[in-house]
Amino acid sequence: MPARLIETGAKKLAQLYTKLVAEVSSGSPPPPGADWAMAMFPPAVLSTLRQLVAFLRTLPMPATHPSHPAAETILTTLKDAQRGYADMRGAWTQKCLESQGKRVIDRADTIDVIAAGKEFGKWVEVALISCEEEYQLLTQLTPIASPAMLGSSFTILLAPILSLFGTTLTALVNLVKRSLPKYTFLALSAYEEMLVLQPQWDDLLSRRGNAGRREGNELRDGLHTLRAVCLRSFPEFLADLKLGALGKGGELVTTGLADFAISTVKYMERLPQVEAAAGSALFTLGDGNWKMGEGVQVGKGATKGGESDESVVLEHYVYDIVVTAVNSLNTLSRSSRRPTIASIFLLNNISYLRHHLFLEPIHPALAGLIPKSAHDYLNSNFRTAKSAYFDSNFMPLMQALTDDPKEKTNKSATKEKFTRFFDLLEEVMERHKLAKVMEDDADGREQIAEEVVKLVIPSLQRFSQKHRDKEFSKNPQKYIKMSNEAVESQLRSIYR
Numbered sequence: 001m002p003a004r005l006i007e008t009g010a011k012k013l014a015q016l017y018t019k020l021v022a023e024v025s026s027g028s029p030p031p032p033g034a035d036w037a038m039a040m041f042p043p044a045v046l047s048t049l050r051q052l053v054a055f056l057r058t059l060p061m062p063a064t065h066p067s068h069p070a071a072e073t074i075l076t077t078l079k080d081a082q083r084g085y086a087d088m089r090g091a092w093t094q095k096c097l098e099s100q101g102k103r104v105i106d107r108a109d110t111i112d113v114i115a116a117g118k119e120f121g122k123w124v125e126v127a128l129i130s131c132e133e134e135y136q137l138l139t140q141l142t143p144i145a146s147p148a149m150l151g152s153s154f155t156i157l158l159a160p161i162l163s164l165f166g167t168t169l170t171a172l173v174n175l176v177k178r179s180l181p182k183y184t185f186l187a188l189s190a191y192e193e194m195l196v197l198q199p200q201w202d203d204l205l206s207r208r209g210n211a212g213r214r215e216g217n218e219l220r221d222g223l224h225t226l227r228a229v230c231l232r233s234f235p236e237f238l239a240d241l242k243l244g245a246l247g248k249g250g251e252l253v254t255t256g257l258a259d260f261a262i263s264t265v266k267y268m269e270r271l272p273q274v275e276a277a278a279g280s281a282l283f284t285l286g287d288g289n290w291k292m293g294e295g296v297q298v299g300k301g302a303t304k305g306g307e308s309d310e311s312v313v314l315e316h317y318v319y320d321i322v323v324t325a326v327n328s329l330n331t332l333s334r335s336s337r338r339p340t341i342a343s344i345f346l347l348n349n350i351s352y353l354r355h356h357l358f359l360e361p362i363h364p365a366l367a368g369l370i371p372k373s374a375h376d377y378l379n380s381n382f383r384t385a386k387s388a389y390f391d392s393n394f395m396p397l398m399q400a401l402t403d404d405p406k407e408k409t410n411k412s413a414t415k416e417k418f419t420r421f422f423d424l425l426e427e428v429m430e431r432h433k434l435a436k437v438m439e440d441d442a443d444g445r446e447q448i449a450e451e452v453v454k455l456v457i458p459s460l461q462r463f464s465q466k467h468r469d470k471e472f473s474k475n476p477q478k479y480i481k482m483s484n485e486a487v488e489s490q491l492r493s494i495y496r
Contacts, residue, residue: 075144135207348436
């Protein structure tokens with residue numbers, strides 16, 4: 001009879017325990033967007049449960065009272081109650097996290113991509129904190145506190161939460177895959193957030209015990225999934241830059257910025273914000289493998305010990321971005337049948353890259369990411385582009401005023417040279433009304449203006465001085481249409 005009473009009492013207490021847990025594990029979860037932390041047990045209920053659990057742990061069970069007739073039944077009753085606790089708390093935590101996770105995915109398509117990745121990371125962190133708190137409660141409120149039962153219960157509790165993590169991550173990855181160029185930095189941002197959280201998750205998941213170890217590591221698997229998407233993005237971005245060299249199938253008629261030059265700057269401006277993720281993913285991909293079989297370029301040294309670290313590999317990738325973008329600009333420029341237009345196009349685009357990547361980068365950390373080799377390459381190409389611009393647009397002006405020492409200069413030739421010079425000057429002025437030079441760089445334009453003046457005006461002065469007293473015409477104003485000062489003013493006006 002006493003054994004039956006103890007057994008009945010244990011079942012009644014287990015029912016009360018389950019009822020109390022159910023009451024605090026139900027209801028409406030916080031609405032999406034709420035400033036939310038897991039709703040914990042009310043203090044009064046928690047106090048009651050602790051007292052109840054303390055008593056349940058004193059009941060006879062096979063481990064402590066192997067000969068007690070009610071021990072096996074009580075063990076089964078408490079196991080069922082403990083499994084119910086884990087089920088209810090896991091389902092409730094999942095329910096609370098679910099609406100927040102859905103909101104993160106819904107917003108990922110409408111807000112800044114890096115901010116969206118950080119939001120996903122924050123959601124994962126909240127899930128981690130919630131699981132940590134649930135584990136602490138589990139240690140206090142489980143009737144059977146053996147390590148094996150605790151690990152088994154925690155595995156049950158985590159299952160729906162980890163399942164939600166998996167489906168939410170899958171939704172995020174599917175969004176990224178829909179348009180990898182658009183969402184590359186969403187993937188990198190989320191990956192960076194999860195990298196930071198991984199050690200804490202590893203520690204938490206290890207508490208599942210032997211049974212949990214067979215379940216695997218969901219966060220690590222999720223990291224691998226995200227990283228795989230990130231790895232795809234690096235060679236694809238370079239491939240897009242190479243495609244830029246093909247243009248849009250027609251003659252180069254614009255002197256403005258190429259779409260791929262703009263996308264290069266936008267890409268590079270975001271890179272410092274996900275530097276750790278990009279470095280980690282690129283290191284996994286392998287130095288130079290983003291070039292899809294082309295190999296590592298000569299001159300890219302390895303670090304101590306012969307192996308590149310993440311920061312060096314990231315520098316190598318940045319170098320290849322710069323080189324690929326510049327090469328595509330050069331190819332596009334060379335394909336034009338109009339050297340004057342092509343030279344302005346090339347100067348504008350190389351100047352744009354140079355200005356925004358390291359002269360005045362929008363993100364202060366960007367200049368530090370660009371290696372000296374990329375600086376040198378961009379500076380060298382800028383000098384070449386500037387020289388080509390001068391040659392195609394202003395060298396004809398100077399050539400028009402050049403006397404051939406083999407030919408005898410006569411009045412007719414002098415008239416023709418002045419006429420030719422001012423005709424060409426008018427063409428240059430007309431061209432530059434439409435073809436603006438380095439519009440986003442006032443200092444650069446001022447420097448170009450100085451160089452153009454130093455290039456053209458001395459030749460004009462020498463030629464004018466040489467022929468001024470030779471009376472090549474009774475009406476010299478007919479051929480010398482403006483003074484040297486006026487020509488200089490005209491040239492400077494191009495760059496204002």
